[in-house]
Amino acid sequence: MGRVLTPHDIHAAMTAQKPGVVVRVAVDALGGDRAPEVVVEGALEAAGELLHVLLVGPEDTLRDLLPAGGSPHIEIVPATEKIGSGDEPVGAVRGRPQSSLVVAARLVADGRADAFVSMGNTGAALAAGLLHVHRIKGVLRPALCTLLPAVPLPVVFLDAGANAEVRPESLRQFAILGQVFAQEVLGIDKPSVGLLSIGEEPTKGTQVVIEAHRLMAADPQINFFGNVEGRDLTRHTVDVIVADGFSGNVALKVFEGTARTIVGEIRNAVLGSLRAKIGAAIMAPDLKRIGAALDPEQYGGAYLLGLRRPMIVGHGSSHAQGVANGIRTASRGVTSDLLPAIARRLGAGAE
Amino acid sequence: MGRVLTPHDIHAAMTAQKPGVVVRVAVDALGGDRAPEVVVEGALEAAGELLHVLLVGPEDTLRDLLPAGGSPHIEIVPATEKIGSGDEPVGAVRGRPQSSLVVAARLVADGRADAFVSMGNTGAALAAGLLHVHRIKGVLRPALCTLLPAVPLPVVFLDAGANAEVRPESLRQFAILGQVFAQEVLGIDKPSVGLLSIGEEPTKGTQVVIEAHRLMAADPQINFFGNVEGRDLTRHTVDVIVADGFSGNVALKVFEGTARTIVGEIRNAVLGSLRAKIGAAIMAPDLKRIGAALDPEQYGGAYLLGLRRPMIVGHGSSHAQGVANGIRTASRGVTSDLLPAIARRLGAGAE
Structure with missing residues (x-):
C-alpha cells in the first residue's frame, strides 16, 4: 500500500475489505445513545458478502428492526442485559455476563467472531477485552x-x-x-x-x-x-x-x-x-x-490497541454511518497485518 | 460590582482603572516575539494619568522607539540582558540579574512598581516571581x-x-x-x-x-x-x-x-x-x-496567581493591543481586592 495522501485515502485505508476473505464482526447492539436503532442501521449498511455481522442483543427487538425475513449477512446473537454508559466498568462486566457487550466480547474470545464493535461504555469494553479477549503477549496496557x-x-x-x-x-x-x-x-x-x-x-x-x-x-x-x-x-x-x-x-x-x-x-x-x-x-x-x-x-471509532483481536469503540453519539464505519474498521483490523505486527514488535513472538 | 453579563463586561472588569489611584506597572520590554517594538507600542496605548509604566530594557533602543521627548507617563528603567523564550527558567533568572525580566521583578519587590507584565518566558517570570516577589503566605504554589x-x-x-x-x-x-x-x-x-x-x-x-x-x-x-x-x-x-x-x-x-x-x-x-x-x-x-x-x-494575558503582587504574563505572539490589555489587567490587579482576599482566604492573614 502506498503512503496515504488525503483524508479520503485514509478513510479508504481504515475501512478497506480484503478480496476473498470473509470477516465476522460481533456488534454490541445495545451500546450507544441511539441504540439499538442506529446500530442495526449501521450493521445493515456495513454487512455484505465479505463482512458478516453478529448482532448481539435482545432477539425480538433486533428482529423487528431488521427487514422482514432478516438480512443474509447478519446473524442475531441473543443477549438480555445492558451495560450503560454510566456503569462502573469492571463491576458491570463481571456482574452482567449476559450483557450484549460481554456476550459480544466472548464471541471473539471463543473464535465465533474475528472482531468486536461497541458504541457503548469504553471502560467496560476495555474491561471485557482484558478479561475475555486478553492482551497480546508483551503488551503492558492496551491504549485507546x-x-x-x-x-x-x-x-x-x-x-x-x-x-x-x-x-x-x-x-x-x-x-x-x-x-x-x-x-x-x-x-x-x-x-x-x-x-x-x-x-x-x-x-x-x-x-x-x-x-x-x-x-x-x-x-x-x-x-x-x-x-x-x-x-x-x-x-x-x-x-x-x-x-x-x-x-x-x-x-x-x-x-x-x-x-x-x-x-x-x-x-x-x-x-x-x-x-x-x-x-x-x-x-x-x-x-x-x-x-x-x-x-x-x-473514521468509525477508536481501536483498543494491544488486545489479541481488533476491538473498536465508537462515540456514544454515533449515527448509522459511524456505526457502519466502525464495523468496517474492525473488519480491516482483521485482514491487515496490524495485530501480528504488534506481537512481533513488542518482542513476545507470534500469538 | 454587579455580575458580568457579556464578554465586553468581562473585558471592562479585567482592565478597569480606579479613579484617583495612580498605579505603576513594570513592563519587561524585551519579552515576546515582537519585542521591543510592540511592547513600547502597547505601553504607549495603556499609559496615562493613572497608569504609569516603567519600561525595562536597553535605554537607547527604548528611547528611539518612544516619541521624541518621551512620554509623560512612561519611565525607562535600564536593563542590558535578555531572557529568551527557550532559556531554562531558573538558571536564566539566577544567572542574568541584569535582564529586563529580573529587573522588572525587582522593581516590584523593591516597591518601585506595583505590578509586573511580561510577554516573555512564562517559566522565567514564575521563577523571578518566586525568587523576588514571593508567594502570599499560605499559598503552596502559584498558578497560571x-x-x-x-x-x-x-x-x-x-x-x-x-x-x-x-x-x-x-x-x-x-x-x-x-x-x-x-x-x-x-x-x-x-x-x-x-x-x-x-x-x-x-x-x-x-x-x-x-x-x-x-x-x-x-x-x-x-x-x-x-x-x-x-x-x-x-x-x-x-x-x-x-x-x-x-x-x-x-x-x-x-x-x-x-x-x-x-x-x-x-x-x-x-x-x-x-x-x-x-x-x-x-x-x-x-x-x-x-x-x-x-x-x-x-483579556491581556494570564495572572501568576498566588504571588504577593500582580504578575501578568502574556502570549509571546501578542500585538500592541494584547500588551496594552496586559498592562491594564496588571493595574486592575493592584486596585482590586484580589490579593488581600487571597491572603484572607488561604488562612495566613494579611501580608
Missing part, C-alpha cells in the same frame, strides 16, 4: 487509539483515555503501537512519533513524561520526533502522538468541544441575520467540507 | 490563571501551566485562587468551580485528581460543582475550572490550536473560490465577531 482530523492529514493519537495513569514503559509501548498502526493500517512508511508534553525540551513535563521521552529517544525501533504540544494535535507535525490517557482524554475532548463551539457560533451567526444567511448559503459547500473533515464519525 | 473564551461567557482557568506536577492540596488551593479571582476581578457573586478530569464520577482520573476531588467536595469555602471534562472548557458549565498544570497547559494549547486550524481552514476555503469569497464578504462582520470572541489577546 484514534485518528484526529488534523490538517492536512489526520494524526494517529493514543492513549485517548484507556489508562488514567501509566508508567514510562507503557508510553514507550504506545509509541510502538501507534507506529505499527500508522504503518499497517494507513500505509505510512516510516511514521514519526511525538510525545505530548508542555514544551519541546526533553526536560519539560511530568516525571513520567520526562522518563518516557528518554526511553523513546533511546529506542531504535521508534522514529522519535521529540515532544509535541497541544497545538500539534490539529497540525501534522508528526504522524503519531503518544499521551497518557488522562491528558490524552482531556485533549481529545477539548478538541471536540472547541470544534463544536466554533461551528455552533457560526451557525448562530447564520441564523442571526439575513445578511449572514445569504453569505452562508453561498459558502455552504466549503463550510460543509470543513465540517466533514472534522467529523470524528468518518 | 487565564480566561478561556467559552460561550456564552469566558471561564476562569487555572493552572494553565505553571506546575507540571501538583499535590491534591495545591489543586484545592487553586480552586480558592480561581474563586477569589472570579469574585474580586469579574464580580461573580458565588462562582462555581469544576475540577478537570476524564469523567463526571468522583472516582475518575488520576490518584491526585481523585484525592483533590475529595478535598474540594469537603471544603465549605469552595462552591464545588464536581468534575468537568475537556469539552466544558468552551461551554460555561462552571465559572472556574481547576486543572493540574500539565493537562491544563495541554488543554489550553489544544483549544488555541483547534481554533486556529478551523479559522485557517475557513480562510483557505475563502481564498479558494470566488463563490466562497463573495459569501465570506457578506458574512465578514459575523466571522470577525466570532474571531474576536476567541482572541486571547482581548
Whole structure:
C-alpha cells in the first residue's frame, strides 16, 4: 500500500475489505445513545458478502428492526442485559455476563467472531477485552487509539483515555503501537512519533513524561520526533502522538468541544441575520467540507490497541454511518497485518 | 460590582482603572516575539494619568522607539540582558540579574512598581516571581490563571501551566485562587468551580485528581460543582475550572490550536473560490465577531496567581493591543481586592 495522501485515502485505508476473505464482526447492539436503532442501521449498511455481522442483543427487538425475513449477512446473537454508559466498568462486566457487550466480547474470545464493535461504555469494553479477549503477549496496557482530523492529514493519537495513569514503559509501548498502526493500517512508511508534553525540551513535563521521552529517544525501533504540544494535535507535525490517557482524554475532548463551539457560533451567526444567511448559503459547500473533515464519525471509532483481536469503540453519539464505519474498521483490523505486527514488535513472538 | 453579563463586561472588569489611584506597572520590554517594538507600542496605548509604566530594557533602543521627548507617563528603567523564550527558567533568572525580566521583578519587590507584565518566558517570570516577589503566605504554589473564551461567557482557568506536577492540596488551593479571582476581578457573586478530569464520577482520573476531588467536595469555602471534562472548557458549565498544570497547559494549547486550524481552514476555503469569497464578504462582520470572541489577546494575558503582587504574563505572539490589555489587567490587579482576599482566604492573614 502506498503512503496515504488525503483524508479520503485514509478513510479508504481504515475501512478497506480484503478480496476473498470473509470477516465476522460481533456488534454490541445495545451500546450507544441511539441504540439499538442506529446500530442495526449501521450493521445493515456495513454487512455484505465479505463482512458478516453478529448482532448481539435482545432477539425480538433486533428482529423487528431488521427487514422482514432478516438480512443474509447478519446473524442475531441473543443477549438480555445492558451495560450503560454510566456503569462502573469492571463491576458491570463481571456482574452482567449476559450483557450484549460481554456476550459480544466472548464471541471473539471463543473464535465465533474475528472482531468486536461497541458504541457503548469504553471502560467496560476495555474491561471485557482484558478479561475475555486478553492482551497480546508483551503488551503492558492496551491504549485507546484514534485518528484526529488534523490538517492536512489526520494524526494517529493514543492513549485517548484507556489508562488514567501509566508508567514510562507503557508510553514507550504506545509509541510502538501507534507506529505499527500508522504503518499497517494507513500505509505510512516510516511514521514519526511525538510525545505530548508542555514544551519541546526533553526536560519539560511530568516525571513520567520526562522518563518516557528518554526511553523513546533511546529506542531504535521508534522514529522519535521529540515532544509535541497541544497545538500539534490539529497540525501534522508528526504522524503519531503518544499521551497518557488522562491528558490524552482531556485533549481529545477539548478538541471536540472547541470544534463544536466554533461551528455552533457560526451557525448562530447564520441564523442571526439575513445578511449572514445569504453569505452562508453561498459558502455552504466549503463550510460543509470543513465540517466533514472534522467529523470524528468518518473514521468509525477508536481501536483498543494491544488486545489479541481488533476491538473498536465508537462515540456514544454515533449515527448509522459511524456505526457502519466502525464495523468496517474492525473488519480491516482483521485482514491487515496490524495485530501480528504488534506481537512481533513488542518482542513476545507470534500469538 | 454587579455580575458580568457579556464578554465586553468581562473585558471592562479585567482592565478597569480606579479613579484617583495612580498605579505603576513594570513592563519587561524585551519579552515576546515582537519585542521591543510592540511592547513600547502597547505601553504607549495603556499609559496615562493613572497608569504609569516603567519600561525595562536597553535605554537607547527604548528611547528611539518612544516619541521624541518621551512620554509623560512612561519611565525607562535600564536593563542590558535578555531572557529568551527557550532559556531554562531558573538558571536564566539566577544567572542574568541584569535582564529586563529580573529587573522588572525587582522593581516590584523593591516597591518601585506595583505590578509586573511580561510577554516573555512564562517559566522565567514564575521563577523571578518566586525568587523576588514571593508567594502570599499560605499559598503552596502559584498558578497560571487565564480566561478561556467559552460561550456564552469566558471561564476562569487555572493552572494553565505553571506546575507540571501538583499535590491534591495545591489543586484545592487553586480552586480558592480561581474563586477569589472570579469574585474580586469579574464580580461573580458565588462562582462555581469544576475540577478537570476524564469523567463526571468522583472516582475518575488520576490518584491526585481523585484525592483533590475529595478535598474540594469537603471544603465549605469552595462552591464545588464536581468534575468537568475537556469539552466544558468552551461551554460555561462552571465559572472556574481547576486543572493540574500539565493537562491544563495541554488543554489550553489544544483549544488555541483547534481554533486556529478551523479559522485557517475557513480562510483557505475563502481564498479558494470566488463563490466562497463573495459569501465570506457578506458574512465578514459575523466571522470577525466570532474571531474576536476567541482572541486571547482581548483579556491581556494570564495572572501568576498566588504571588504577593500582580504578575501578568502574556502570549509571546501578542500585538500592541494584547500588551496594552496586559498592562491594564496588571493595574486592575493592584486596585482590586484580589490579593488581600487571597491572603484572607488561604488562612495566613494579611501580608
